[in-house]
Amino acid sequence: MTALLKLDQLFLLTGIALVIVAVLTWRDRSNPRRWSSGLFWALWAVIYLAGDLLPPMVSGLIVVMLAALGGLGGVSLGKHGTREPAERQTSATRLGNKLFLPILAITLLALVGTLTLKDVHIGSLLVAETKNITLISVGLGALVGLAAALWMTRETPMQALRESRRLLETMGPAVILPQMLATLGLLFTDAGVGKAVAHLTTSYIPVDNAFIAVAAYALGMALFTMVMGNAFAAFPVMTAGIGIPILLGMHHGNPAVMAAIGMFCGYCGTLMTPMAANFNIIPAALLELKDKNGVIRAQLPTALLLLAVNIVLLKLLMF
Amino acid sequence: MTADVSLWPLIGVAVVIVGFVLRFNPVLVVAVAGIATGLAAKLPLDLILAKLGTGFVKTRNLPLTLLLPLPIIGLLERHGLRERAQAWIAGIRSATAGRLLVVYLFIRELAAAMGLTSLGGHAPMVRPLVAPMTEAAAEKTHGPIPQPVRDKWKAMASATDNVGLFFGEDIFVAFGSIVLMQTFLAENGIVTDPLHIALWGIPTAIAAFLIHAARLIRLDHRLPQDIARARAEETK
Numbered sequence: 174m175t176a177l178l179k180l181d182q183l184f185l186l187t188g189i190a191l192v193i194v195a196v197l198t199w200r201d202r203s204n205p206r207r208w209s210s211g212l213f214w215a216l217w218a219v220i221y222l223a224g225d226l227l228p229p230m231v232s233g234l235i236v237v238m239l240a241a242l243g244g245l246g247g248v249s250l251g252k253h254g255t256r257e258p259a260e261r262q263t264s265a266t267r268l269g270n271k272l273f274l275p276i277l278a279i280t281l282l283a284l285v286g287t288l289t290l291k292d293v294h295i296g297s298l299l300v301a302e303t304k305n306i307t308l309i310s311v312g313l314g315a316l317v318g319l320a321a322a323l324w325m326t327r328e329t330p331m332q333a334l335r336e337s338r339r340l341l342e343t344m345g346p347a348v349i350l351p352q353m354l355a356t357l358g359l360l361f362t363d364a365g366v367g368k369a370v371a372h373l374t375t376s377y378i379p380v381d382n383a384f385i386a387v388a389a390y391a392l393g394m395a396l397f398t399m400v401m402g403n404a405f406a407a408f409p410v411m412t413a414g415i416g417i418p419i420l421l422g423m424h425h426g427n428p429a430v431m432a433a434i435g436m437f438c439g440y441c442g443t444l445m446t447p448m449a450a451n452f453n454i455i456p457a458a459l460l461e462l463k464d465k466n467g468v469i470r471a472q473l474p475t476a477l478l479l480l481a482v483n484i485v486l487l488k489l490l491m492f
Numbered sequence: 493m494t495a496d497v498s499l500w501p502l503i504g505v506a507v508v509i510v511g512f513v514l515r516f517n518p519v520l521v522v523a524v525a526g527i528a529t530g531l532a533a534k535l536p537l538d539l540i541l542a543k544l545g546t547g548f549v550k551t552r553n554l555p556l557t558l559l560l561p562l563p564i565i566g567l568l569e570r571h572g573l574r575e576r577a578q579a580w581i582a583g584i585r586s587a588t589a590g591r592l593l594v595v596y597l598f599i600r601e602l603a604a605a606m607g608l609t610s611l612g613g614h615a616p617m618v619r620p621l622v623a624p625m626t627e628a629a630a631e632k633t634h635g636p637i638p639q640p641v642r643d644k645w646k647a648m649a650s651a652t653d654n655v656g657l658f659f660g661e662d663i664f665v666a667f668g669s670i671v672l673m674q675t676f677l678a679e680n681g682i683v684t685d686p687l688h689i690a691l692w693g694i695p696t697a698i699a700a701f702l703i704h705a706a707r708l709i710r711l712d713h714r715l716p717q718d719i720a721r722a723r724a725e726e727t728k
Contacts, residue, residue: 220548224549225549228542229546230542233541233543233544236523236548239519244517255570261575266572272573273576276561322564332570349519351558353522363533364504364529366502366505429692432674433691440658452654459618462647464643464647470647471644471647472655475703475704
């Protein structure tokens with residue numbers, strides 16, 4: 174069924190914005206590597222604009238080029254016309270708490286859209302693609318929030334794109350990491366990394382002791398998630414390897430407890446791995462932290478303590 | 493277990509671990525790991541490239557939640573959003589950095605548990621609001637704060653967002669991961685009720701809140717020492 178609002182439209186918008194960012198970068202003489210930096214943003218734009226039309230080999234070559242440009246220092250910072258702190262202070266006083274509204278608009282519309290747009294029709298036309306409802310709502314929220322911000326600050330849409338470029342350049346090539354890592358995860362699955370890890374964990378552990386079996390399941394979930402960067406990938410593998418045959422089959426545990434707490438063990442792993450770039454590496458770049466692993470370092474004690482608690486909870490609640 | 497499981501694909505995992513530990517550029521590490529994994533699985537080079545390409549196109553929806561709010565945040569920052577957020581928190585007398593993050597943790601986790609996962613996030617909330625507010629709350633009582641301590645609190649703001657989201661969302665019955673668990677168990681002939689899976693997640697969700705909140709409060713108390721130590725390092 175066709176829908177009025179589609180994820181493809183957001184891809185198109187993102188692609189166009191990235192093309193403009195690339196052009197701005199090419200014209201930025203203060204950037205010592207403006208040609209290669211602009212090329213990086215332009216290539217990423219191609220993935221958004223023409224991803225479906227390109228032969229997979231060509232997209233693959235683009236990925237390798239992005240990695241080379243981003244990994245070998247081809248992407249550098251330009252100069253941005255930022256305002257003086259005093260100017261910002263003045264407009265902060267002038268606009269007051271109104272400044273928060275556009276941000277709340279993104280969040281609120283994203284929520285409202287997710288809750289209400291599902292299966293809404295105009296005639297026979299679906300309003301928004303059902304499986305992408307959350308992203309489409311976030312997109313709607315972002316557009317409304319942007320309109321509000323432009324109106325409030327009396328800036329041009331071009332200024333909004335310049336500001337986006339400033340933020341993108343602050344984060345640098347790390348912005349493509351989530352996508353790169355998700356791709357690596359798919360490759361890992363195809364190549365049988367999951368099978369190999371499951372083989373290692375299940376072959377060398379004395380599982381007839383219930384506590385050791387529980388600990389192996391919990392730690393396996395955490396470790397496997399750290400490797401794949403995603404607890405969803407770890408769950409089927411560890412559950413088929415240890416959970417079902419040993420915790421349920423041999424020790425007769427409660428499957429709901431095993432699943433609930435087992436997945437949370439995986440989440441503890443997510444807190445400890447650079448592979449979960451969206452949660453751990455991107456924020457470090459976004460907050461301009463000196464230590465790229467700063468967020469992981471901040472999460473480590475929480476993750477380890479909680480993992481220990483989870484092992485105890487599994488042992489107590491499951492049997 | 494059959495003996496013919498190939499361990500060669502683990503080379504990719506090794507590349508990632510070594511690369512991250514030695515602090516090579518992560519983008520490059522991941523690309524090399526991908527190619528190494530493909531080669532270890534005896535895939536021809538053109539197929540590896542095609543797989544990289546297909547995967548990268550398929551996952552291009554991932555950066556959207558980061559990219560879409562950027563124009564708004566950039567514009568508002570230009571017009572004093574951080575300054576306003578900091579002034580607002582400085583006006584609340586009982587606010588400390590740790591307490592502020594405990595409140596944020598509570599709201600984030602509770603909202604996620606009700607399925608409202610888009611309430612929060614690193615781009616729309618932490619960078620423009622939560623992190624600057626945390627800094628301002630710390631500076632209100634302790635004066636200007638040295639960079640390492642500032643970075644530690646900013647990192648803690650992001651960590652708090654993650655902990656709240658992860659351990660909240662999984663006790664929401666309709667969340668994808670619960671569906672995934674139930675479906676997988678059903679495929680293996682084990683019947684579970686999604687509601688039970690959600691309910692049995694609650695003890696961990698509470699433990700996550702208590703552990704992280706305790707760390708935040710402890711960090712609050714240690715703030716004067718942390719500042720003194722950072723200053724001593726600076727003058728060394």
